[in-house]
Amino acid sequence: MGQTLLRKVWDLHTVRQLPTGQTQLFIGLHLIHEVTTPQAFDALRANGWRVAFPERTFGTVDHIIPTGDRKRPFLDVMAEDMLSALERNCRDFGLRLAALGDDRQGIVHVIGPELGLTQPGMTIACGDSHTSTHGAFGSVAFGIGTSQVRDVLASQCLAIEPLKVRRIRVTGALPRGVYAKDVILTIIQRLGVRGGTGYAYEYAGDVVDRMSMDERMTMCNMSIEGGARVGYVNPDATTVEYVRGRPFAPPAESFDAMSRWWLSMASDADAVYDDEVEIRGNELTPVVTWGVHPGQSIGVDGAVPSPAQSGEDAAATTDALAYMGLTAGQPIAGMKVDVAFIGSCTNSRLSDLREAARIVKGRHVAPHVKALVVPGSASVGRAAEREGIAEIFQAAGFEWRNAGCSMCLGMNPDKLEGNQVCAASSNRNFKGRQGSPTGRTLLMSPAMVAAAAVAGEVTDVRRLM
Amino acid sequence: MIRRVVRVEGRPLPLAGNDIDTDRIIPARFLKSVSFDGLEQHVFADERKAGGYRGTNRPHPFDDPRYHGASVMIVDQNFGCGSSREHAPQALQRWGIQALVGESFAEIFFGNSVMIGLPCVTASPADLQAIGARVAADPKAHMIVDLEAGTCTIGDFTCKVDLPAKSREALLTGAWDTTGLLLDKFDEVRATAARLPYSVAG
Numbered sequence: 001m002g003q004t005l006l007r008k009v010w011d012l013h014t015v016r017q018l019p020t021g022q023t024q025l026f027i028g029l030h031l032i033h034e035v036t037t038p039q040a041f042d043a044l045r046a047n048g049w050r051v052a053f054p055e056r057t058f059g060t061v062d063h064i065i066p067t068g069d070r071k072r073p074f075l076d077v078m079a080e081d082m083l084s085a086l087e088r089n090c091r092d093f094g095l096r097l098a099a100l101g102d103d104r105q106g107i108v109h110v111i112g113p114e115l116g117l118t119q120p121g122m123t124i125a126c127g128d129s130h131t132s133t134h135g136a137f138g139s140v141a142f143g144i145g146t147s148q149v150r151d152v153l154a155s156q157c158l159a160i161e162p163l164k165v166r167r168i169r170v171t172g173a174l175p176r177g178v179y180a181k182d183v184i185l186t187i188i189q190r191l192g193v194r195g196g197t198g199y200a201y202e203y204a205g206d207v208v209d210r211m212s213m214d215e216r217m218t219m220c221n222m223s224i225e226g227g228a229r230v231g232y233v234n235p236d237a238t239t240v241e242y243v244r245g246r247p248f249a250p251p252a253e254s255f256d257a258m259s260r261w262w263l264s265m266a267s268d269a270d271a272v273y274d275d276e277v278e279i280r281g282n283e284l285t286p287v288v289t290w291g292v293h294p295g296q297s298i299g300v301d302g303a304v305p306s307p308a309q310s311g312e313d314a315a316a317t318t319d320a321l322a323y324m325g326l327t328a329g330q331p332i333a334g335m336k337v338d339v340a341f342i343g344s345c346t347n348s349r350l351s352d353l354r355e356a357a358r359i360v361k362g363r364h365v366a367p368h369v370k371a372l373v374v375p376g377s378a379s380v381g382r383a384a385e386r387e388g389i390a391e392i393f394q395a396a397g398f399e400w401r402n403a404g405c406s407m408c409l410g411m412n413p414d415k416l417e418g419n420q421v422c423a424a425s426s427n428r429n430f431k432g433r434q435g436s437p438t439g440r441t442l443l444m445s446p447a448m449v450a451a452a453a454v455a456g457e458v459t460d461v462r463r464l465m
Numbered sequence: 466m467i468r469r470v471v472r473v474e475g476r477p478l479p480l481a482g483n484d485i486d487t488d489r490i491i492p493a494r495f496l497k498s499v500s501f502d503g504l505e506q507h508v509f510a511d512e513r514k515a516g517g518y519r520g521t522n523r524p525h526p527f528d529d530p531r532y533h534g535a536s537v538m539i540v541d542q543n544f545g546c547g548s549s550r551e552h553a554p555q556a557l558q559r560w561g562i563q564a565l566v567g568e569s570f571a572e573i574f575f576g577n578s579v580m581i582g583l584p585c586v587t588a589s590p591a592d593l594q595a596i597g598a599r600v601a602a603d604p605k606a607h608m609i610v611d612l613e614a615g616t617c618t619i620g621d622f623t624c625k626v627d628l629p630a631k632s633r634e635a636l637l638t639g640a641w642d643t644t645g646l647l648l649d650k651f652d653e654v655r656a657t658a659a660r661l662p663y664s665v666a667g
Contacts, residue, residue, distance in 0.1 A: 145551030
């Protein structure tokens with residue numbers, strides 16, 4: 001009987017069964033950032049532990065850094081403290097760090113792949129729930145908490161329980177104006193925000209096979225929003241060609257052998273899954289969230305549901321409508337937006353910016369909208385500047401920023417104010433997520449954010465193509 | 466020093482609603498610190514400040530005098546979804562919560578809670594309703610979550626609660642504090658690293 005990629009990677013990295021019955025799983029690559037690590041390093045110091053495999057750890061700064069003026073020390077004393085702590089910890093424990101000003105700096109889930117650190121067949125951990133992004137390469141990548149960061153630093157291992165696998169096949173082809181973001185939002189809407197608990201999601205099917213690595217990363221990134229801690233795509237020729245030649249990729253002389261091994265880690269044709277789901281690509285439309293979790297979404301041509309239409313989630317719908325200031329039955333198109341944010345580990349890669357720039361080119365941001373583009377890494381930013389994309393955005397009235405998490409999560413100066421409505425290419429529309437306790441977030445693809453910025457309201461991007 | 470988590474006793478704190486995310490439990494701005502100290506002051510900060518809890522004029526459960534000093538939280542489905550911030554269970558634990566009983570928990574939140582010795586046990590919807598009714602009748606009722614017996618008791622009502630076997634074992638034996646365990650047979654860790662076909666050399 002064939003095996004899934006999850007099973008193959010799991011078995012290869014299993015150190016032993018712990019007395020509790022959990023698996024002691026070796027972590028091939030540990031990515032770290034400033035927010036979820038300081039307490040873990042303190043625990044190492046308190047116990048006299050060293051970092052077990054410093055060469056398997058790589059750090060960067062992304063969550064708390066300003067994307068505008070980056071003069072040190074930061075005006076925000078707490079942010080300065082956190083950044084200094086990471087710099088000191090990496091120095092003391094001998095770890096590599098793409099610090100502020102380093103030309104490799106950026107959002108941890110953008111730079112891992114970009115530098116070639118992320119490779120198929122690996123186990124990867126990071127103290128951030130969107131670590132599932134790296135599954136796009138056919139790695140098994142977990143978001144972990146700070147105590148687990150401590151464990152990985154000290155032992156390079158996690159005590160963890162095995163996952164079931166649900167294969168989600170996206171068949172057919174995507175219509176024009178429908179992106180990877182729309183596919184994953186549709187999956188989360190259909191399977192629910194808790195549907196993935198206990199599962200790894202394996203994304204497959206013609207649509208996924210044809211996707212670029214950037215698109216696969218967008219899909220895997222939001223697995224956690226569907227409750228699945230891990231999401232992955234089997235490695236193929238697209239994966240191999242993406243990794244080739246990157247700074248941490250295997251050297252040319254061993255690259256072919258490594259790529260053969262990567263491809264051998266893909267799920268076997270006769271692998272057995274715990275569950276299977278099919279999504280028909282041809283039926284999809286651009287998607288917008290209307291509520292306060294990523295499963296509360298509709299097609300851009302749809303109407304906001306009523307509590308009565310929400311079955312057992314009626315109370316949640318009532319609560320979400322009140323928070324969002326929406327009325328059941330109201331079309332989502334035409335909802336006025338105050339802010340347009342293109343960025344985050346979900347959608348801040350070069351291809352995302354290219355698609356958004358195609359919409360923006362020759363147009364202008366609506367007068368009442370504050371619009372910003374935050375490239376996912378310094379490298380994405382430089383490439384976009386070389387290609388003239390940055391210029392297109394600026395000419396259209398967007399602010400062009402430095403790389404970081406920015407307005408996705410309200411831990412840096414980029415925040416919503418009051419009950420502003422934000423069209424966002426990020427991943428979470430939770431209450432208060434974007435830094436204002438009453439701020440409102442509408443998740444959508446970067447192209448849809450660009451369209452909303454120009455129109456000043458939610459609008460169908462297909463009309464601008 | 467090994468701390469076993471076998472049984473939690475104390476007063477209840479019910480918090481209704483499905484899919485309560487970690488941004489609500491502890492808004493991101495309070496993560497801007499190099500320690501977990503003081504997080505308890507900011508549990509559910511934004512929705513407590515907003516007032517009008519769930520469309521009523523009642524105080525938020527964390528401000529409700531009836532629940533002061535509570536140690537068992539009662540929640541609905543998918544509690545703790547969203548971000549991997551351990552700050553969420555840390556904040557609840559530092560506030561005084563020693564166990565959670567709910568219909569279901571988000572996976573990362575559940576794992577982070579076990580890692581700090583904070584059990585999250587599940588009960589059936591009917592049993593949770595029965596527990597809720599007892600709390601409504603007597604907000605200061607005495608509650609017991611017994612991991613060894615797999616039960617939850619409030620007043621004269623006792624029901625079965627579940628916890629995945631491996632997590633239960635970790636809590637009961639004190640093996641939830643995992644670092645020592647993972648370092649225990651380090652030669653096997655080295656052997657695993659040595660057999661991997663890849664490195665992260667660069």
